[in-house]
Amino acid sequence: MSQLVERRLARGQIGESVRREDAVPKVTGEFAYASDLSASGMLWGDTVRSPHAHARIRSVHVAAALALPGVHAVLLHEDVPGRKTYGLEFPDQPVLASDRARYHGEAVAVVAAEEPEQARRAAAAVAVEYEPLDAIDDPERATEMPPLHPDRPTMGHGFRDDPRPNVVRHIVIRHGDPETRGDVCVEGVYELGSQDQAFLGPESGLAVPDGEGGVDVYVATQWLHVDRDQVAPCLGLAPEQVRIHLGGVGGAFGGREDLSMQIHGAMLALHTGRPVKMVYDREESFVGHVHRHPAKIWLEHRATREGRLVCVRARILIDGGAYASSSAAVISNAASFAAGPYRVDHALIDGTAVYTNNPPCGAMRGFGAVQTCFAAEAQMDRLAAELGIDPVELRLRNALGPGDTLPTGQVLTGSLPTAEVIRRAAAIPVPDPEPLPREPIRLPGGAGNTTRGEGVRRGVGFAVGFKNICFSEGFDDSCAARVILRADGGAEVHCAAAEVGQGVAGVILQVARTELGTDDIVLGSHTTASVGSAGSSSASRMTWMAAGAVRDACRAALAERDRRGGADVDVERVHRHPPTTPLDPETGQVTGERAHVALAVAAMRVVVEVDVDLGLSRVVWIGTVQDVGRAVNPAAVEGQIEGGIAQGLGLALMEEILTHEGRILNASFTDYLIPTALDMPPVAIELIEDPEPDAPYGVKGVGEPPTVVSTAAIAAALRDATGLPLYRVPVRPEHIALR
Amino acid sequence: MRIRLTVNGERRAGDAWGGESLLSFLRERLDLPGSKNACEQGECGSCSVLLDGVLVCSCLVLAAQADGHEVVTVEGLGGADGLHPVQEAFVAAGAVQCGFCTPGLVVATAALLERSPSPTDDEIREALSGNLCRCTGYAKIFDAVRMAAE
Numbered sequence: 055m056s057q058l059v060e061r062r063l064a065r066g067q068i069g070e071s072v073r074r075e076d077a078v079p080k081v082t083g084e085f086a087y088a089s090d091l092s093a094s095g096m097l098w099g100d101t102v103r104s105p106h107a108h109a110r111i112r113s114v115h116v117a118a119a120l121a122l123p124g125v126h127a128v129l130l131h132e133d134v135p136g137r138k139t140y141g142l143e144f145p146d147q148p149v150l151a152s153d154r155a156r157y158h159g160e161a162v163a164v165v166a167a168e169e170p171e172q173a174r175r176a177a178a179a180v181a182v183e184y185e186p187l188d189a190i191d192d193p194e195r196a197t198e199m200p201p202l203h204p205d206r207p208t209m210g211h212g213f214r215d216d217p218r219p220n221v222v223r224h225i226v227i228r229h230g231d232p233e234t235r236g237d238v239c240v241e242g243v244y245e246l247g248s249q250d251q252a253f254l255g256p257e258s259g260l261a262v263p264d265g266e267g268g269v270d271v272y273v274a275t276q277w278l279h280v281d282r283d284q285v286a287p288c289l290g291l292a293p294e295q296v297r298i299h300l301g302g303v304g305g306a307f308g309g310r311e312d313l314s315m316q317i318h319g320a321m322l323a324l325h326t327g328r329p330v331k332m333v334y335d336r337e338e339s340f341v342g343h344v345h346r347h348p349a350k351i352w353l354e355h356r357a358t359r360e361g362r363l364v365c366v367r368a369r370i371l372i373d374g375g376a377y378a379s380s381s382a383a384v385i386s387n388a389a390s391f392a393a394g395p396y397r398v399d400h401a402l403i404d405g406t407a408v409y410t411n412n413p414p415c416g417a418m419r420g421f422g423a424v425q426t427c428f429a430a431e432a433q434m435d436r437l438a439a440e441l442g443i444d445p446v447e448l449r450l451r452n453a454l455g456p457g458d459t460l461p462t463g464q465v466l467t468g469s470l471p472t473a474e475v476i477r478r479a480a481a482i483p484v485p486d487p488e489p490l491p492r493e494p495i496r497l498p499g500g501a502g503n504t505t506r507g508e509g510v511r512r513g514v515g516f517a518v519g520f521k522n523i524c525f526s527e528g529f530d531d532s533c534a535a536r537v538i539l540r541a542d543g544g545a546e547v548h549c550a551a552a553e554v555g556q557g558v559a560g561v562i563l564q565v566a567r568t569e570l571g572t573d574d575i576v577l578g579s580h581t582t583a584s585v586g587s588a589g590s591s592s593a594s595r596m597t598w599m600a601a602g603a604v605r606d607a608c609r610a611a612l613a614e615r616d617r618r619g620g621a622d623v624d625v626e627r628v629h630r631h632p633p634t635t636p637l638d639p640e641t642g643q644v645t646g647e648r649a650h651v652a653l654a655v656a657a658m659r660v661v662v663e664v665d666v667d668l669g670l671s672r673v674v675w676i677g678t679v680q681d682v683g684r685a686v687n688p689a690a691v692e693g694q695i696e697g698g699i700a701q702g703l704g705l706a707l708m709e710e711i712l713t714h715e716g717r718i719l720n721a722s723f724t725d726y727l728i729p730t731a732l733d734m735p736p737v738a739i740e741l742i743e744d745p746e747p748d749a750p751y752g753v754k755g756v757g758e759p760p761t762v763v764s765t766a767a768i769a770a771a772l773r774d775a776t777g778l779p780l781y782r783v784p785v786r787p788e789h790i791a792l793r
Numbered sequence: 794m795r796i797r798l799t800v801n802g803e804r805r806a807g808d809a810w811g812g813e814s815l816l817s818f819l820r821e822r823l824d825l826p827g828s829k830n831a832c833e834q835g836e837c838g839s840c841s842v843l844l845d846g847v848l849v850c851s852c853l854v855l856a857a858q859a860d861g862h863e864v865v866t867v868e869g870l871g872g873a874d875g876l877h878p879v880q881e882a883f884v885a886a887g888a889v890q891c892g893f894c895t896p897g898l899v900v901a902t903a904a905l906l907e908r909s910p911s912p913t914d915d916e917i918r919e920a921l922s923g924n925l926c927r928c929t930g931y932a933k934i935f936d937a938v939r940m941a942a943e
Contacts, residue, residue, distance in 0.1 A: 255831065
């Protein structure tokens with residue numbers, strides 16, 4: 055009884071809207087981001103990058119750079135002490151390019167100097183002689199071009215064998231009889247541009263030699279232990295000689311899954327014997343990290359006259375750029391979700407990720423699912439129009455739920471309240487149109503609109519999107535947590551989960567308070583030095599996995615304390631979600647019970663106004679309903695949904711990495727626009743808490759579904775306003791007004 | 794060159810090279826890293842400070858231009874006795890996620906409320922449209938501004 059009372063008294067448990075522990079230092083400027091770190095005797099590093107998308111490197115001359123004032127080191131490919139290549143899933147990327155650069159921005163050399171400006175000048179003084187080569191810049195022709203990676207680094211990993219050059223992964227999902235015909239058929243070809251994560255805090259970190267041959271790296275990242283496991287072999291060090299600590303992270307969104315300065319900074323620190331700091335500027339950030347895959351998607355939907363989906367056929371091509379990064383997982387997701395959250399008994403889905411000399415692509419919020427949701431939802435609207443059925447009604451008739459089967463043959467056993475999400479989103483009242491004329495700031499294009507609104511048309515769109523939670527396809531997905539209970543009643547919790555802004559540090563504390571019944575809890579720093587791997591802050595997995603690990607460790611610690619009669623205890627536990635299994639490489643069908651451990655679904659209604667004379671668009675209002683399992687921190691969940699929508703809005707209306715022959719043309723916030731305070735509409739949010747049976751406390755991840763669904767929903771509203779098919783995002787003014 | 798100025802009410806001095814921005818000078822020479830460097834082009838507002846009471850992007854001002862002038866950064870916004878009301882509102886409204894944009898937004902909001910104590914929603918959006926945030930979708934930031942205005 056007394057324990058129950060105590061537990062109720064611990065404030066900030068699961069389900070409460072708890073304030074962030076780091077909010078005060080963040081509003082006062084005291085919070086130390088990786089770019090704010092410094093150390094005594096610190097040097098500044100900089101990176102020499104290829105200006106060519108594809109080039110042979112003839113020679114590199116470093117003497118002029120080394121002779122400049124303050125310069126301590128210029129390091130090249132041959133100076134990499136250990137393994138010369140690295141990679142998140144496949145080590146196909148050189149730490150520093152040797153004889154060939156495969157993308158614009160590829161690192162060729164690194165320098166260290168006393169002052170940042172000296173480092174910049176030294177980098178500019180490194181003389182690299184390039185022989186430009188033809189860039190493979192058309193993903194549709196990549197499989198006919200000479201191979202960028204003749205050794206085929208992604209072969210032998212259980213993927214479908216595809217002998218064509220420049221294939222990262224080819225996946226075919228064949229379900230039922232794909233030749234089945236319905237009463238009606240709609241076909242469409244859809245395209246999405248490449249999006250940038252555009253986190254506000256550029257890549258940065260500080261590498262400090264430990265004086266015994268090892269190194270400590272303080273860095274903004276998403277997965278400390280996988281960084282260590284890539285960094286150590288390249289330095290020729292044992293894993294324990296490399297300690298990765300989380301520097302304050304200024305947003306991530308997938309863009310910090312791949313390494314940035316980790317190996318480079320550590321090489322310079324070990325070479326000079328001094329701490330080395332590296333901070334990218336915005337241009338370097340744009341060329342220095344992976345992006346969301348641009349995609350082209352061919353879809354054919356077959357249905358009965360009554361509006362039952364019969365067969366979906368899809369071909370998906372994504373451009374992975376020069377190195378594999380997470381392209382294999384992205385194309386798998388894209389294929390897996392190509393039919394949308396709908397029942398369909400017959401499907402043929404063919405997805406290919408290719409290598410090109412375009413900017414490398416990898417993880418970004420909603421990876422793979424964003425691309426196919428945009429295409430599949432456009433198809434559902436076209437099918438509804440073809441059948442004369444209300445688009446919401448058509449979706450309801452086909453809504454996927456527990457007991458149904460995915461095109462991969464996986465039978466859904468967990469929570470997936472698709473129909474309820476659709477019904478409730480469709481029921482959120484849409485605001486009345488605002489009369490004209492009005493303040494220009496509320497016209498499409500804002501104060502830049504030169505009319506009185508004569509050409510403004512209103513449109514309403516609807517979309518549904520779903521995505522997997524946690525890692526899939528047999529990945530051994532785990533998270534460790536360590537709990538120390540002291541005799542005085544206080545507790546310490548260690549978990550290496552990367553706090554990237556999403557609030558996982560708060561989740562860890564809420565779980566610990568709930569389990570331990572006290573609020574005298576200290577959260578240890580996020581580091582590889584004190585606890586096992588947490589896995590990545592990605593794939594909407596970290597809340598689930600950290601909650602599970604901290605819960606298990608707290609319960610084990612309490613049991614241990616009881617057993618030992620109250621002395622200090624220190625326990626570590628590793629949490630795993632129920633195992634998944636790979637897809638069959640030939641049929642794309644599940645080889646065990648499931649390839650995805652769980653799914654989450656969101657639906658969205660959007661009102662836009664489009665000035666059809668000027669081609670300018672404005673999102674006026676968004677209403678959304680999201681299946682969240684259980685909201686650990688409702689206010690933080692809303693923040694994830696609002697922020698996720700902003701990124702989906704960016705992809706729908708303005709965000710695209712533009713390239714010419716593989717070179718990025720708009721590597722700045724002047725030329726690559728992200729949504730501002732003037733672009734974001736009010737958002738009405740409803741949460742559905744349908745607990746996930748296999749998850750701790752019933753939680754699901756919440757970060758990705760809003761991004762998955764919002765691009766599709768906004769595009770639908772733009773089509774409604776303009777009557778145009780709008781097959782491609784971002785939708786630019788010239789797609790509407792100047793065709 | 795030697796730069797002398799008043800920062801957050803204190804007389805400060807430091808050496809800068811001719812092309813050095815006020816942002817770099819504050820962060821690297823005066824050990825005030827609260828103002829953030831996210832674009833160096835005046836597009837994102839993360840480096841917003843008050844220069845003689847006027848909101849500026851410190852990445853677009855040379856350190857030399859600030860010589861002899863008065864600068865207030867996010868570190869100097871609250872008094873010795875605690876948070877500025879805008880800072881309190883950002884914490885209470887849940888307007889902080891990764892927080893990299895927060896120092897700039899806090900300074901920009903303080904400047905807005907200084908000149909317009911009860912701004913309309915349109916005014917808030919326009920006033921903050923030069924401060925990019927990638928995490929929040931701005932909704933909780935608007936809540937914070939309205940809260941601080943009350």
